[in-house]
Amino acid sequence: MRNEFTAEQWADPELKPAATQIRKCVHCGFCTATCPTYVVLGDERDSPRGRIQFMQKMLEEGGTPSHEAVHHIDRCLSCLNCRTTCPSSVDYARLVDKSRAYIQENYKRPLGDRFIRWLIASVFPYPALTKVMLGLVPLGKIAAKVIPMGRLEVMMKKASAPRGPELLTKPEKPLKRIAMLPGCVQKAVMPQIDAAASRVLSRRGIELVPLEGAGCCGALSHHLGREHESQEFAKKLITAWEAGRYDGVFISATGCGGYLKELQHVFPGDAEWQPRAEKFAAAFVDFVELVPPTIVTPPQPLRVAYHPPCSLQNGLKLNGKSEALLAAAGFTLTPFLESHICCGSAGSYSILQPELSNTLRERKLGNIMAGTPDVIVSGNIGCIQQLTDGVPVLHIAELLDWAEGGPRPDVMK
Ligand code: SF4
Numbered sequence: 398m399r400n401e402f403t404a405e406q407w408a409d410p411e412l413k414p415a416a417t418q419i420r421k422c423v424h425c426g427f428c429t430a431t432c433p434t435y436v437v438l439g440d441e442r443d444s445p446r447g448r449i450q451f452m453q454k455m456l457e458e459g460g461t462p463s464h465e466a467v468h469h470i471d472r473c474l475s476c477l478n479c480r481t482t483c484p485s486s487v488d489y490a491r492l493v494d495k496s497r498a499y500i501q502e503n504y505k506r507p508l509g510d511r512f513i514r515w516l517i518a519s520v521f522p523y524p525a526l527t528k529v530m531l532g533l534v535p536l537g538k539i540a541a542k543v544i545p546m547g548r549l550e551v552m553m554k555k556a557s558a559p560r561g562p563e564l565l566t567k568p569e570k571p572l573k574r575i576a577m578l579p580g581c582v583q584k585a586v587m588p589q590i591d592a593a594a595s596r597v598l599s600r601r602g603i604e605l606v607p608l609e610g611a612g613c614c615g616a617l618s619h620h621l622g623r624e625h626e627s628q629e630f631a632k633k634l635i636t637a638w639e640a641g642r643y644d645g646v647f648i649s650a651t652g653c654g655g656y657l658k659e660l661q662h663v664f665p666g667d668a669e670w671q672p673r674a675e676k677f678a679a680a681f682v683d684f685v686e687l688v689p690p691t692i693v694t695p696p697q698p699l700r701v702a703y704h705p706p707c708s709l710q711n712g713l714k715l716n717g718k719s720e721a722l723l724a725a726a727g728f729t730l731t732p733f734l735e736s737h738i739c740c741g742s743a744g745s746y747s748i749l750q751p752e753l754s755n756t757l758r759e760r761k762l763g764n765i766m767a768g769t770p771d772v773i774v775s776g777n778i779g780c781i782q783q784l785t786d787g788v789p790v791l792h793i794a795e796l797l798d799w800a801e802g803g804p805r806p807d808v809m810k
Pocket residue numbers: 421422423424425426427428429445446482483484485486487
C-alpha cells in the first residue's frame with residue numbers, strides 16, 4: 398500500500414517492522430470476516446483493515462493520536478485471527494504492538510483509565526501482590542455497594558479466590574528437563590494446573606524445573622504498550638534461562654506461550670537482546686507438544702467442548718493437537734460453531750473493554766453449550782476464567798492427568 402513514511406522513519410529500527418507491514422497491506426478486506434470485533438460490531442473502524450488505516454496515519458504523522466484512533470485500536474483483542482486470512486501475509490502483531498507502545502508514549506488517557514492500567518501492570522505480574530489484592534476483594538465488593546467503582550467492579554467480579562502453592566511431581570529418572578516459568582496470575586489462583594501438568598509430563602520422563610530468578614513473562618505489560626517494562630521482564634527470563642541447561646522452556650498458559658514464541662520482536666534493532674530472545678523463543682514448547690496422544694480409559698465418559706485459545710491457534714500455531722490428545726484419552730468431543738473466534742478474555746481486555754468482552758463471551762458460550770458438553774476444556778487461564786459459568790471448565794493438563802490416574806479435579810467434585 399502507498400505510504401508516506403520518510404527515509405528517517407524507515408531508518409528507525411523500532412518503527413520499521415510496523416511500516417513494513419503497513420506497506421504489505423493491499424486493503425482487500427479478507428481479514429474482516431475473521432475479526433471478532435468486526436463480526437459483532439459490523440463497523441469497518443473495528444476491523445483489521447480499518448485499524449491499519451488509523452495506525453498508518455498515526456505512525457506516519459506522529460504527534461498526539463486522535464481519540465478515535467485510540468478508541469478503535471484499544472478495542473482490538475490482539476487475537477491475531479486476522480493473520481490467518483491475509484493473502485499478503487501482513488503480520489498484524491507488529492502493527493498493533495507498535496501502535497500500543499506509541500499510544501502509551503504519546504496519548505494522555507482519562508485519569509480512571511490510567512489508574513486501571515497502572516493497577517493491572519503493577520499488581521498482576523507479581524503473584525504475592527495479586528494474592529493481597531484478591532484478599533481485599535470481599536471488602537471492595539461491600540464498598541462498591543455505596544461508591545460506584547466502574548471498571549474496578551469488573552475486576553472484582555472476575556476475581557478468583559487465591560490458592561496455596563501445589564507441589565510439582567518429578568520423574569525418578571528424568572529423560573528431559575524443561576525450564577518452567579513461574580507465571581503470575583495463574584500461580585496465585587490456579588496452581589493446580591502446573592501440578593497436573595507436572596504429573597502428566599513426569600509419566601513421560603519429563604521433569605519441569607522451576608526457573609529461578611524469572612518472574613512474569615511480560616505479556617501483560619507488552620499488551621498495555623509498556624514496552625520498557627516488558628523488555629525488563631524478558632531480560633530477566635532470558636538471563637535466568639541462559640544460566641542453566643534445559644531441553645526447552647515451558648509455561649502452561651498459552652496466552653504467555655504465544656507471546657514468548659515471538660519474544661525477539663520485543664527488542665527491535667537491539668543487537669544484544671534480539672538474538673538472545675530469538676534463541677529463547679525457539680526453545681519454547683507448549684504442553685500439547687510435549688505429550689503424544691495416549692490411549693487410556695477415562696474414569697468416566699465425558700462430552701468435552703475444547704475451546705482453542707487464540708494464542709494456541711494464531712500464535713503457537715498448534716491447531717488440532719489438543720483435540721487429538723483428548724480423543725485418544727477417550728473423551729467425546731463436541732464441536733461447535735465459530736471455534737476460531739476469540740472468547741473475549743484476551744489478557745486484561747476483559748477488564749479494559751468489559752462490554753465487548755462480555756458480548757464475545759456470551760456468543761462463545763452459546764455456541765459451546767449448543768453441543769451440550771459435560772465439561773469445557775482449554776489451555777489458557779484467561780479463557781478458563783472467562784468461560785467459567787456453570788459447566789466445569791478445566792485446563793487440558795487437569796483433564797488428561799485425571800484420565801491417566803491423577804486426582805479428580807476440584808471443579809468435577
Ligand atoms: S487481509 Fe491483509 S492485505 Fe487484506 S486488508 Fe486485511 S491486512 Fe490488509
